[in-house]
Amino acid sequence: MAMWLFTTLTLLSSSAGTSHEAWTTRSDRSQAPLLADTAEIKTISDAGNGPHKTAFYPIIAAQYEGKPVMNLFATRGEEYHSRDNRSVVHTYSMATLSHLEFKIDHVSRLFIRILRERFAETGHVVDLGKWLQWYAFDVIRNLTLSRTFGFLEEQRDVDNTTAAISGFMAYASTISQIAWLPLLLVLLPDIEKFNPAVMFAGKALKDVQDQEFDTAEVGHDDCLTRFRKVAKSGSRGGLQGGPFGASDVVNHTSSDVLAEGIQQSLHFGRSFMAYARIPWHMPNYRKRLTSMIQKTSYPIQSLK
Numbered sequence: 001m002a003m004w005l006f007t008t009l010t011l012l013s014s015s016a017g018t019s020h021e022a023w024t025t026r027s028d029r030s031q032a033p034l035l036a037d038t039a040e041i042k043t044i045s046d047a048g049n050g051p052h053k054t055a056f057y058p059i060i061a062a063q064y065e066g067k068p069v070m071n072l073f074a075t076r077g078e079e080y081h082s083r084d085n086r087s088v089v090h091t092y093s094m095a096t097l098s099h100l101e102f103k104i105d106h107v108s109r110l111f112i113r114i115l116r117e118r119f120a121e122t123g124h125v126v127d128l129g130k131w132l133q134w135y136a137f138d139v140i141r142n143l144t145l146s147r148t149f150g151f152l153e154e155q156r157d158v159d160n161t162t163a164a165i166s167g168f169m170a171y172a173s174t175i176s177q178i179a180w181l182p183l184l185l186v187l188l189p190d191i192e193k194f195n196p197a198v199m200f201a202g203k204a205l206k207d208v209q210d211q212e213f214d215t216a217e218v219g220h221d222d223c224l225t226r227f228r229k230v231a232k233s234g235s236r237g238g239l240q241g242g243p244f245g246a247s248d249v250v251n252h253t254s255s256d257v258l259a260e261g262i263q264q265s266l267h268f269g270r271s272f273m274a275y276a277r278i279p280w281h282m283p284n285y286r287k288r289l290t291s292m293i294q295k296t297s298y299p300i301q302s303l304k
Helices: 002-016 020-030 038-045 078-086 094-098 101-120 128-145 158-175 181-187 189-194 196-210 223-233 246-277 279-295
Strands: 062-064 067-069
Touching: 062 246, 067 246, 101 128, 128 158, 128 223, 128 246, 158 246, 223 246, 246 279
Parallel strands: none
Antiparallel strands: 062 067
């Protein structure tokens, strides 16, 4: 009990501060001999059953009609994830997404123009991490809802959306260090107002309500339209194991934008940071990019 309490308080203290990364690195190095012991692999990682999500994830659950809804990003249950994913997995295939590439081109064209006119031609310093995050979220929302957040169009953090996400992630990374602590948040319902998953679910619900399915079916294509088609077909795979319904449409639409936006912006940031820190890889990267230019769509060709 004393060891558990000490470990828990240490995790809370370090994750709430600014030195959590350094503390984690020191801990990993001190435990390296144990982690390198092949006999302990099954004990540590439960080999054979796959890795398990930590308590961090359920905090990023959405809401529908005032009730928490586990999305593909938040759930820790493999069976739930498999059932929930089965009815929409075709939406994310490369063959399907290739038909929506023009939505990415629209945002990419705007992004390239802003970088060129605002920074490259003026010599001003660019906060690339911030702009990549705005670009990623505008791309994902355009794929999902055929409209962007307006980050690039207005060149600002519209409604403080990304700032709210960053703040909530910092909060979630601390509160989730104790698996049962998030359960106590039901006593503080106002905290959910700051949950980006709940915020995105609310926006998704409005988008779903604003879009009449019968009119969207003609000459219109995005992830929301495809989710609506699944619901209209009566396919099973809903949250409770029944038919795919309105709550599932809202759930997948909101988690699409939130989870994919975060994932893609982090991926972009890590990639550019890696090339910045390892500049001798840049010539090879530019060579590969140049060789691909003729095979890509208009926005990339415009870089020539």
